Amino acid sequence: MTTFGKICGFCGRYSVPILLKSKGTPEQRFLRIPFVNQRYISTSQCAKGIYEPEDLPPPSAPAHDLLNIRMRGYDFAVIENHMSYVTKLASSLGADFIKKWATPAESKRVTTFKPQSTLVEHEYDMVMYERNVQIGGVTISMLGLLLDTLNTTLPEGVTLTIKQHEPIDEEVRYIPDYELNALKAQLDELGGPVRTKK
Structure with a gap:
């Protein structure tokens, strides 16, 4: 044919x-x-091209709110290195706002016993380190890529948590001053601070 x-x-x-x-x-x-x-997008066949209105704003993807990326682990060097990697990755994917901080470490004592007895065999002092990276301005399309990359490149022994920012997350950063809190409690028991007029 x-x-x-x-x-x-x-x-x-x-x-x-x-x-x-x-x-x-x-x-x-x-x-x-x-x-x-032939099929055309518009209702009428336009020989000169496709009609585009002039007053339309350019398309843009919506940005996500502030996100906290929390990394926890027992190895200090790995946590610090991974925090710097997450910061560089977020900035390369277009995050406008990046803030990072360290949370005070948590110490735990782990004790193992001999089999079938209450005698202590070993004692370990474990320190849990925590680092946080706060990002903002990441578009929804880039957020999926960021989450997949973080999940793929997560080091062994590191726990990663991603959630929206809350005011409670800001308070955890600071170590409480127990002496100052005790003095404030004593002052409240005595009737509060005395204010003099000048």
Whole structure:
């Protein structure tokens, strides 16, 4: 079968003459088959291009609120290195606001006992380190890529938590001053601070 054709400049139809290998006269063997019209996005066929309104704002993806990325682990060097990696990754993915801080370490004593007895076999002092990175201005499309990358590159022994920022997260950063709190409690028991007028 031999095919050749052309596009009509007026109606946009593509017509193909097909040479049929059947019996008949030469006039009957050449058929002109019009194909379906081309489809257009707009309702009318625009020969000069697609109409675009001039007053439309450029498309933009919505940005997510402030997110806290919390990393916890027992190895100080790994946590510090991973915090710097998360900071660089977030800035390369377009985060506008990046803030990082360290939370005070938690110390725990782990004791193992000898089998079938209450005698202490070993004692370990474990220190849990925590680092936080707060990011903001990450678009929704980049957030999925950020989460997948963080999940893939998470070091062994590190726990990663991502959540929206809350005011309680800010209070955990600071070590309480127990002496100052005790003095404030004593002052409240005595009737509060005395204010003199000048």
